[in-house]
Amino acid sequence: MVIELLKFKVAPDLRENFIQKDAEIWTTALAEYPGFLGKEVWLNPNDPSEVTFIIRWESFEHSDAIPQKELETLEVKFVHALGKFYPIVESAKYQVLKGLAD
Structure with missing residues (x-):
């Protein structure tokens, strides 16, 4: 399994709308692709x-x-829905190893 981490900075009063629009646009689209296992939102x-x-x-x-064209289309839709672009402030991918602690 692979974990993709994407971190954003969003004004606290806009956070709920950001999360809702992300679920409607990004998560819905990602769920259509093979290999998508799920998504969580972590709040600091x-x-x-954060x-x-x-x-x-x-x-x-x-x-x-x-x-890439699909990613760009989704980003345009997301920015339009929010009225603002929010850059990713941290991005990483991790491979999950199984069997070591199981």
Whole structure:
């Protein structure tokens, strides 16, 4: 399994709308792709402007299979829905190893 981490800074009063529009636009679209296993939203209790998405994929191949044109189209739709662009402030992918602690 692969974990994709995406971190954003969002004004606390806009956070709920950001999360809702992300679910409507991004999560709905990602769920259509093979290998998508789910998505979580993590909120930092020490920084109310920090929103982290944890996206689970079956493999790196699955996480990288979405065409760039589709990603760009989704980003335009997301920015239009929010009325503002929110850059990713941190991005990483991790491979989950099974069997070591199981």
